[in-house]
Amino acid sequence: MPESVRALVERYKPPVTVGSFGAVFTDTSQFMDIGYGDVIAVGQSHYLVMGDERERRFGMEDPKFWVKRCIELESGAYRILKLEFQETFDQHIGPLTITCHRSAVKEARILRLVTGDPRFMQGQTYKDDHGNLVRVLERVAGRRLDLNIEDIHAEHREYFHEIFPGILTRFIAACRAIHHLHQHGETHGDIRRDHLYVDFKTGDYCWIDFDYGYDSVENPFGLDLFGLGNILSFISGKGVHAIQDVDAEAHGITEADCALFFRHRVVNLRKLFPYVPEELNRVLMHYSSQSEVYYETVPELLDDLEPCLDTLRRA
Amino acid sequence: MDFRNILISVDASDNALRAVDYAAAILGPAKGVRVTLLYIERAPNRDRFESEEAWLGQCQLDHERVFEFLTKARAVLVAAGVPDTAVFERTVLCSAEPSVAQTILDVQQEGGFGTLVVGRRGLTKGEEFLFGSVSTKLVHNAKNCAVWVVQ
Numbered sequence: 476m477p478e479s480v481r482a483l484v485e486r487y488k489p490p491v492t493v494g495s496f497g498a499v500f501t502d503t504s505q506f507m508d509i510g511y512g513d514v515i516a517v518g519q520s521h522y523l524v525m526g527d528e529r530e531r532r533f534g535m536e537d538p539k540f541w542v543k544r545c546i547e548l549e550s551g552a553y554r555i556l557k558l559e560f561q562e563t564f565d566q567h568i569g570p571l572t573i574t575c576h577r578s579a580v581k582e583a584r585i586l587r588l589v590t591g592d593p594r595f596m597q598g599q600t601y602k603d604d605h606g607n608l609v610r611v612l613e614r615v616a617g618r619r620l621d622l623n624i625e626d627i628h629a630e631h632r633e634y635f636h637e638i639f640p641g642i643l644t645r646f647i648a649a650c651r652a653i654h655h656l657h658q659h660g661e662t663h664g665d666i667r668r669d670h671l672y673v674d675f676k677t678g679d680y681c682w683i684d685f686d687y688g689y690d691s692v693e694n695p696f697g698l699d700l701f702g703l704g705n706i707l708s709f710i711s712g713k714g715v716h717a718i719q720d721v722d723a724e725a726h727g728i729t730e731a732d733c734a735l736f737f738r739h740r741v742v743n744l745r746k747l748f749p750y751v752p753e754e755l756n757r758v759l760m761h762y763s764s765q766s767e768v769y770y771e772t773v774p775e776l777l778d779d780l781e782p783c784l785d786t787l788r789r790a
Numbered sequence: 791m792d793f794r795n796i797l798i799s800v801d802a803s804d805n806a807l808r809a810v811d812y813a814a815a816i817l818g819p820a821k822g823v824r825v826t827l828l829y830i831e832r833a834p835n836r837d838r839f840e841s842e843e844a845w846l847g848q849c850q851l852d853h854e855r856v857f858e859f860l861t862k863a864r865a866v867l868v869a870a871g872v873p874d875t876a877v878f879e880r881t882v883l884c885s886a887e888p889s890v891a892q893t894i895l896d897v898q899q900e901g902g903f904g905t906l907v908v909g910r911r912g913l914t915k916g917e918e919f920l921f922g923s924v925s926t927k928l929v930h931n932a933k934n935c936a937v938w939v940v941q
Contacts, residue, residue, distance in 0.1 A: 561840045571916050578837035688837045693889055694922025701920060736916055769919045 480514055483521055483548040497524070502605040506541045506558040514548070515556055517609045518601030521548040522556055553614050555598075557582070557686070559607040566689075569736030573698070575664070575689045579608040582686035585661055586610060593674070594652035596683040615681050617672035620706075624713060631748055634713050640787045642710050645673075647780060649680040650703055654773035656685075657696050664688045666702025668709050700770045701736070704762040707780070708734070708742050711755060716741040731765040738764060752790070755783040791934045793904035794823045799894045799924075801829065802852075802859040805909030809940040810863045813907045818870030826878045827863050828897055829856050830890045856881075891927035898935055907938040 476484075476496045484496060497513035499521075509515065515522045528542035541560035546553060559579040566575045579600075589595035598612035624642070627634055649671060653663055663670075664687035672681045691697050709715060717739045718728060732743035741747060742763045745756040758779045761770055770776045798813055800806035810827075817823050834852065839845035860879050868874050884893045898906050910925040918926065925939045 563838065568920070569916065571914075571920065573920065576835075576838045581837040688835060690835050690838070691921045692832060693891060693924050693927070694920065697920040697922060735919060764915070766915075771922065 476514065480516070480521055480548075484514065484523055487523075487546065487548040487551050501603055503558040503603045503607050503609055504605050506543075506560065509543065509558075515543065515545065515603075515609070517556075517603050518599065518611065520550075520611075522546065522554060522611070523548055524556075528555060547611075555612040555614060557610040557612065559609070568701070569734075569738070571736065573689055575687050577686050578688050579610065579686060581661070581664070581688050582610055582684075583608050585656065585685045588656070588659055588661065592652070592655075593677070593679060594649065594655075594681060595685075596672075596681060615672045615674070615683060616676065617674040617681060619669050620671045620673050620680060621668040621709065623673050624710060627713065631713050632750060635711075635748065635750065636787075636790065639710065639713075640784065641678075643780075643784055643787065645678065645680050646707065646710060647777060647784065649682065650773050650777055650780070652680075652682060653699055653703065654777075657699070657773060661685075662688065662696060662699050663702070664698065666699050666706070668706045671706065694771055696772060697769075700773070700776060701762075703773070703776060704759075704770070705734075708740070708744070708759055708762065711751065711759060712741075712744050712747070716744070716747060721747060731763065733764055734762055735764045735766065750790075752783060752786045754779070754786050758783065791902055791904035793936060794820070795901070795903050796823055796825045796905040796907060797828055797894075797898050797901065797903035798825060798863075798907040799828045799830065799928075800859065800863060800909070802855045803909065803911075805911050805940075806859070807863070807866075807909075809907050809909035809938075810866050812940045813938070814867045814870035814872065817867070817872055823872060824876050824878070825867055825872055826880055826901065826903070827860055828894065829860065829879075829881045830884045830893050831856070831881050832884050832890065889922070889924075889927065891924045891931065894924070894928060895931060895933075898932065903935060905936050905938065906932060907940065910939050910941045912941055 476499055480499050481496055499514045499516055500509050501516050509524055511524060511526055513524045522545035525544045528539045528544055530537040530539055541558045543556045545556050563576045566573045583600035586598050586600060596612055596615050598610050600608050600610050603609050656663060663685050665684055670684050674681055689698055718733055718741055726746045728741055728746050730738055732741055732746055734740040734742045742759045744759060745751045760766060834848045836845050864877050867877050882893055884890055908925050908928055913923050929937055
């Protein structure tokens with residue numbers, strides 16, 4: 476490591492031990508070789524690598540070797556560096572297989588589009604010496620929405636009447652954010668409840684991770700609308716309600732009351748919680764296996780969803 | 791609209807070929823028909839490709855595939871008895887907006903086509919939710935024309 480960069484590390488290293496001074500990378504093509512103690516130099520800044528990011532889902536941890544947790548040495552700020560990793564892969568949604576791609580170009584484009592928009596994670600993109608797109612991301616000062624909701628210790632009725640209207644208000648704003656992408660010909664591509672964060676200060680919602688894309692010619696926003704429906708079902712139900720976990724017979728729940736893609740997830744929440752307004756339940760039922768009409772655009776969804784908010788506030 | 795002025799919307803798929811085969815069997819013996827093979831061209835998603843060259847290569851492959859298909863489709867129609875001079879080909883570029891279905895309907899209206907023929911993939915409900923269905927949209931939204939959906 477050159478003395479100049481070594482001095483930067485000495486000066487700005489985080490309050491953790493940096494056991495070794497690694498190499499300085501100006502070409503990130505071989506991202507598997509970049510690890511703890513190395514420095515990535517792009518965009519006239521130096522980023523000390525603290526480790527690979529991991530995806531935590533369903534209690535499992537998956538290392539993402541192309542995503543590095545870093546300290547920007549010039550500022551001392553925490554940054555996440557996403558290195559270019561183009562891949563095509565199959566995503567399974569219930570019985571369906573969808574061919575998706577991961578694209579640095581797409582995410583870089585969206586980062587530019589949403590600069591300064593707190594509804595989205597923020598960052599800038601630089602090219603390394605080899606022309607790879609390196610996205611330098613700010614950490615979202617917030618927490619995953621689903622974890623927040625799981626931590627609410629209240630019965631569903633109390634949650635639904637006291638807390639949910641506020642959550643739905645912010646979720647509607649998050650839907651509008653997705654519409655903003657669609658209006659610019661973009662999709663989020665990977666709308667999941669763990670990709671929506673709650674800002675610590677404002678409580679507003681912030682989308683992260685938009686490097687996934689997929690080909691859907693006739694219904695370009697279908698997968699995003701599907702994701703929004705899943706989150707809506709989660710926040711309305713204060714979690715997922717699997718058919719095997721409820722007294723299906725007592726509630727008269729059949730497969731027709733479950734999600735189109737996940738035949739075990741109850742979306743007809745009114746059968747579980749009779750105080751769920753009919754208007755909201757109708758929206759949820761668009762995602763059920765018995766639905767014949769689907770939302771294709773965010774405004775279609777919001778046209779039905781926004782009146783629910785009024786109903787909830789009046790209740 | 792003239793029902794003998796027929797628009798067959800094709801891509802290079804087996805479903806489209808079934809639609810052409812069906813239309814040929816019906817139209818071959820008919821008098822005074824005029825058949826237009828319509829291909830709605832949509833460039834592959836650039837984000838899927840690592841480089842401009844890879845993307846252009848795919849565009850070229852798609853183009854050749856469609857050219858071969860249109861040649862074959864014309865041959866099927868002519869072999870069934872439709873005069874060669876009554877078969878036309880048209881390619882229309884379609885960007886993200888409007889949809890393929892809307893582009894087909896725009897062509898149908900502009901060209902005064904009284905019959906619209908399209909193949910159907912046979913999507914499941916889930917696939918239709920996520921991907922959308924051109925044939926379903928055509929059936930729902932077509933005006934002043936008959937729609938033949940060939941499964």
